Amino acid sequence: MRRKVQTSQFRESLLIAGPAILLVAFAFWFAYQFVEPAPPASVKMTTGSESGGYYAFAQKYKRILADSGVSLEVLSSAGSIENLQRLQAPGSDVDLALMQGGIADQQNAPELVSLGRVFLEPLWVFYKGSVEVDRLVQLSGRRLAIGAPGSGTRALVSDLLTANGLNEQNTTFSSLSGDAAAEALRSDNVDAVFLVLAAESKLVRELLREPGIRLMSFANADAYTRLMPYLSRVTLPSGVIDLPRQIPDGDVTLIAAQAALVAHKDLHPAIIGLMVQAAQEVHSGGGMFQRVEEFPKAHDPELPMAADAERLYKRGAPFLQRYLPFWLANFIERMIVMIVPIATILLPLFKVAPWLYQWRIRRRILYWYRELKLLETKLNEVSAPSELMDEIERIETAVANIPVPLHYSDKLYELRSAVDLVRVRMLERSSAPGATPVSRRVAAADMAKQR
Template identity: 40%
Template structure:
């Protein structure tokens, strides 16, 4: 057992010294990584709240598609119904509402007001034509003919009342010239079919069930905005779109002609503090959900960064221009997101670790050698103690220093040191032996001097 113990004192390297020298730097790097991770925050929350719109509306239908798309990545999307665009804006500007992102119609807010409220756009998703349905008996060909009619524009909180009042104003009509009703879409449709109102106004994608139904209902006509191009020139947030003949039902030739419509666009609007990873997921989902061809769009025309007065976030603009980020084309979303958000930190840590890696080996060597070199101080103390010793004290000092040397040697023999540094240990032991020989030589010289003195005394006597 003693032999094994002594042999175990000599190893290829000293783990203890390695930990002592590299440990603090390792802890520093780990701490920096943790702080950087917290600051960069690469992991998004697992839940997000999306404000949609009215029942049976396009916003509601698209909200379900977004929930399904983000659900594949483990993100739960809570859908919150609302009256529409204006109410969604109010919720976004209220931090206590719990709404993180919402559908908002273009033209609903001024650009400066959006900036002041800390709102950002993820881009335009699809056009929302203004659908003015009326009873066929009214024969409306000009908007001025709405004067005195009962027209439903939807409840406050939607984007339609504000938009419709703007349209009336450019046609020389005041809101008081029309008997405005503010029912929700579904009960308003019932009222129109029952004849209790004369017309109703929607602003929605054609995917909405009520739009599909009204386009095919006998006795209900769609107003043709023959001046649509003029509207789009007057109001930048409006576009001129055409509902092609036969698009609803080719067999029945519905509609029987091309209809010109004016259309704001639906946008995704979020708070500027929404986690960037969630923004990436919503933008990518938008590309999948709205990127195909439709009644009013060509393949790949939407989503885009146009038709919105709210500043579009740079990540969304880059996606619409160049497609998914490079890493996301070859890695899973979460792994790519981690590297994309942490690459600056990784480079910075690499720049820190490189010089540290050059410092650690010399520190390790110094730490190991210091266990040997510190005994040279003790050895030097012994040498100083035997220098210029008065003759009367030599008999006491020399033996004491020999004893001290023996203690030092005993302690040195217990030093644990890697084999690659064994020469340092053997050199120390040889130096100890050298000092011992010197003391012994001094002792012999003292003895010879003493004997010489004793011989001289009888001769002189």
Template identity: 40%
Template sequence: MTRLKKFTSFSLRDLVASAGPTILGIAVVCIVAYLVVDPAPPRHVVLGTGQENSAYDVFGKRYQELLKKERIAVALQGSHGSRDNLKLLKEGKVDIAFMQSGTTDEAAPEREGLVSLGSLFTEPVWLFLRAKEGAPAITQLTQLRGLKINIGARGSGTPRLVRQILEVNGVDRAELQTTQLDNTPATVELLEGRIDGLVFAAAPDDPLIQMLLQTPGIVLFDFAQAEAYTRRLPFLTHVTLPRGIVDLGRDLPARDYHLIAPTATLVARDDLHPALVELFVQAAAKIHGGAGWFQQQGQFPSAKYTEIRVADEAAKYYKDGAPFLQRYMSFWLANFLDRMWVLLLALSALILPLSKIVPPLYVWRVRSRIYRWYGQLRTVEGAIEEAVEVPPEERGAIYAAQLERLNEIEDRVNHLSIPLSFADDLYGLRSHVHFVRQRIVELMGGAVIAGPVDT
């Protein structure tokens, strides 16, 4: 049984030795491709948000929570708003940021290496004014001349937006007394009566807007010409604040209000890793995809309502949905397979030639253990042939030495471990050893001498 265990259907050792270098080479190629061909997405990204407790700040924290589940650390960089975020993007201090449509010219973002990940939600222009007893209601922006209005914090997109709105009304900013306080201090100034009005451009769930909509003595300006504004400033949309939406029981507001609204967008540097673009867009769908005061279910996020070119990965998501692999497996596993598909295709193309190389190598390695004894056998025959040239009285010693050597060869051959599929080669070698022994015996002029017997 011990002897039989040496004979197997194939030799695992020879198979590993034959295929090992090929497998090792493929592994090295895979590792190099993993690290160099298409680097893995970074695990840290900086998101530019906005003022404390603003909609940008609140939503930024939700993105932070969602991406944390995918093991992506999102650092939040506060700012005064869109203009500050645009500057941070240009300087490379943030990778992605919230921005308001209309913040920049259409051609500028492409020159500056910026792309949009899509629009997220509408940010209506809220013009809150103090109601003055006995004074006529303000129904046109031309009536703001001479009033003290806070037009938004420096660094936000609101001052630029207010200037554009005033221009289409033929009003110069210099005709107003303008301040540029942050939202919270401006609200305090309005409530204390030190300013006549303030402008927000923010989502309706902003806490300050919710408060001002319910504060007695504070009125919301109605943009009755909202449709005309959207024709003059294409980045704006016309939205309606429905009657009673703030508080149905108290009927707040007591009527419908027409508002004009830019949209909040996610803007990124064009070198942001494509996998992170996909991840942020998927997070945006979870955060902003529901119904709201000014949007229907599934209306946002969207590739519309932005003047900045939408990133290819984001546009593909809006058209086809999430990548196929990410629908059924984790982000990192799907990303790994997606990055390696080119290499996998290349390796699959190598399977055929490799399948033709490894088997012959295996056969050669096994048979080489037999063939090297043919070399020893040929050496014995060479010594016999050379013995013809020596004196007859010396030939017997030569023949006896070669016969002893032949017995050693046969003993070693009998202990070879060869797969069963190569048994015919082994038995062929043993028969040739016997043939050479017979020849030596005949030359010695004696009887057949048997070789060593295995026990």
């Protein structure tokens, strides 16, 4: 009997818990659809030549990301044009690039987003001659080293020369760049070289000290910044390279491109956040052409800013990432997305399920009260109450087997008392016709005791 009652109780619990478990499982599945996958363990970044600044900066990013458990693979390239091609190549596994401003925009690279402009890259125009040159148009008909094909220098210089009416028909262009271009200038094989390098570059400092080689100061720098929004006007102060020797011997006006950190739109938000934090750590210290914390900045005149990057620039690192390891903070942030829809279901469920269980217990007890009420009605209608004895026995047996929790035992015993009361009435009605009501009640009570 006890096993039967336990089985019945288990079935009752399963009827309530089963749908609840299914509902919770559905909530987990539904919430999981909105959870970002875990960030990749490694990403690829294309930069520039291994001797250039882009590659050196990327190596610093690599060390910072390694502290968070993310491996950054740094790829060298011929320059920004090749970087753009790698990002846009079908099936490419390159995720990020350091690129010179003016190379990509939303029209020719709709699948890319910016993580911000990270530092300034001044354009240096070194030339030979006694006549001062302060406008690019003055270089018409000269031999110019404008950088290697595929490089950001070549792309920038081509735009500038075209704007000034210089082309292959009226000027001689050379693909030399870097040290090779500088050597050609020294040996009079070219008349001017165009270099996009940091002021700290060894080559720039050597050329500034070279006798007979002069640095062009852009007289119309402001015009370039209006025509090409990715350019900035910067000043190389007098004596900043070498104070004792007063190099340069006067303020020099230059134009500078702003290097951008570029990524695919679908790059994981956690990686975007890490890259922005790495850029802030590497580039916020200022330099010869930029103030402290001027870069990196959440502004890009050509590519749309990644929403996650823009949010980090405004609010800083997420709260959890300030105090927890990256992988743990990211895991908790992803799980929080699941908590909201699950809690929306679980909180009402915790209230409804107990109420539903209690309702089913009360419903079962009330069912047998109803059966007793019907039996009492029949008792008043039949001439031989003994015909209903089987019915009262059936009810009594069923009531004895009702599975109820302990705190509902009082309700069960009240029901059993009601069954006994109906039985007494039935026995009274079944007593001999000549018996007094009192004697009939006594006899009925005695029979009840005997039971």
